[in-house]
Amino acid sequence: MDIEQKVKEIIIEELGVEASEVTLEANFIEDLGADSLDTVELIMKFEEEFEIDIADEEAEKLTTVGKAVDYLTSKVG
Amino acid sequence: MVKDKIAIITGAARGIGFAIARRFAGEGATVIIIDLAQDAVDEAVAQLTTDGFSAAGYAGNVVNGEQMAEIFKTIHARFGAIDILINNAGITRDGLIMKMKESDWDAVIAVNLKGTFICTQKVSRYMMKQRHGVILNIASVIGLMGNSGQANYAASKGGIIALTKSTAKELASRNIRANAIAPGFIRTPMTDTLKPEVVESYAKAIPLSRMGEAVDVANTCLFLASDLASYITGQTIQVDGGLIM
Ligand SMILES: NC(=O)c1ccc[n+]([C@@H]2O[C@H](COP(=O)([O-])OP(=O)(O)OC[C@H]3O[C@@H](n4cnc5c(N)ncnc54)[C@H](O)[C@@H]3O)[C@@H](O)[C@H]2O)c1
Numbered sequence: 001m002d003i004e005q006k007v008k009e010i011i012i013e014e015l016g017v018e019a020s021e022v023t024l025e026a027n028f029i030e031d032l033g034a035d036s037l038d039t040v041e042l043i044m045k046f047e048e049e050f051e052i053d054i055a056d057e058e059a060e061k062l063t064t065v066g067k068a069v070d071y072l073t074s075k076v077g
Numbered sequence: 078m079v080k081d082k083i084a085i086i087t088g089a090a091r092g093i094g095f096a097i098a099r100r101f102a103g104e105g106a107t108v109i110i111i112d113l114a115q116d117a118v119d120e121a122v123a124q125l126t127t128d129g130f131s132a133a134g135y136a137g138n139v140v141n142g143e144q145m146a147e148i149f150k151t152i153h154a155r156f157g158a159i160d161i162l163i164n165n166a167g168i169t170r171d172g173l174i175m176k177m178k179e180s181d182w183d184a185v186i187a188v189n190l191k192g193t194f195i196c197t198q199k200v201s202r203y204m205m206k207q208r209h210g211v212i213l214n215i216a217s218v219i220g221l222m223g224n225s226g227q228a229n230y231a232a233s234k235g236g237i238i239a240l241t242k243s244t245a246k247e248l249a250s251r252n253i254r255a256n257a258i259a260p261g262f263i264r265t266p267m268t269d270t271l272k273p274e275v276v277e278s279y280a281k282a283i284p285l286s287r288m289g290e291a292v293d294v295a296n297t298c299l300f301l302a303s304d305l306a307s308y309i310t311g312q313t314i315q316v317d318g319g320l321i322m
Contacts, residue, residue: 035250037247037248037250037251041205041206
């Protein structure tokens with residue numbers, strides 16, 4: 001499965017949002033209604049699913065779906 | 078009250094921790110004992126399983142984050158959930174401030190305060206996912222009132238109370254409650270070595286005029302871990318016979 005698709009599926013599952021809302025521009029907190037714990041859980045889920053470690057400094061920058069897709073593509077792809 | 082719950086208790090090979098483990102096991106919980114030495118853990122677990130209770134144990138040091146993460150992962154994989162965490166492991170290294178060695182300060186803060194933080198941090202990831210959990214931290218009345226000769230211990234226990242409040246606030250939205258228990262003078266193998274005169278002088282200051290029993294602490298933990306306490310979080314409950322009010 002391609003990374004963008006997998007990332008989107010994880011977000012839909014973790015945040016309980018509709019697929020149509022998960023655009024590349026969508027901000028986790030402002031657009032998808034995540035709170036600070038949700039974002040931590042999301043990063044943990046990415047780490048688990050993609051078997052990588054995401055440093056806190058990197059994690060802080062992953063504020064939108066697109067940024068997460070780009071970052072994970074660069075790490076895994 | 079805690080039937081079929083998976084409850085982890087640190088420092089539970091003896092003393093108050095073991096009393097909590099026995100009490101919870103008696104109510105049908107599966108108790109998991111964590112303590113420093115493998116043989117002591119095995120012996121404690123054997124005592125419970127011989128009585129027909131459901132128990133398991135792991136040797137570990139609460140200050141070692143990597144080791145604790147590994148243990149919690151194993152427990153979660155084996156039992157499928159972690160419903161209750163009781164941070165009970167604790168030590169004392171008494172001495173007057175003027176004479177206290179930095180190493181004694183560091184050791185007490187490490188085990189009591191950092192150990193509580195580490196276990197809370199590692200276990201909360203499972204509790205967050207499952208959307209429920211109870212964390213109980215064993216503090217002490219010394220953490221509320223201070224004590225001459227126990228600056229390190231008092232600071233660690235006061236720290237635990239503040240940590241408990243922060244934990245309660247951070248995790249409340251995930252249906253995780255956190256409370257502290259502040260025991261007063263409790264009869265354990267440790268306090269059994271005190272001279273009778275000393276015990277009597279302590280008892281004089283206690284309105285209920287006796288030392289507490291480990292089971293008094295265990296009973297309070299049982300209540301706080303159960304759904305009877307479902308609207309209680311971030312609190313410190315004293316189990317001290319009225320020693321401080
Ligand atoms: N006994 C009292 O009067 C009293 C009063 C107030 C609070 N408390 C608190 O209750 C708790 C239990 O006390 P107790 O009287 O049963 O003491 P205890 O010494 O009998 O038991 C403490 C247990 O913790 C274990 N432990 C110590 N360091 C550890 C570490 N780094 N990792 C894992 N396990 C470790 C020990 O091996 C021991 O089995 C402590 O937190 C103590 O501060 C006790």
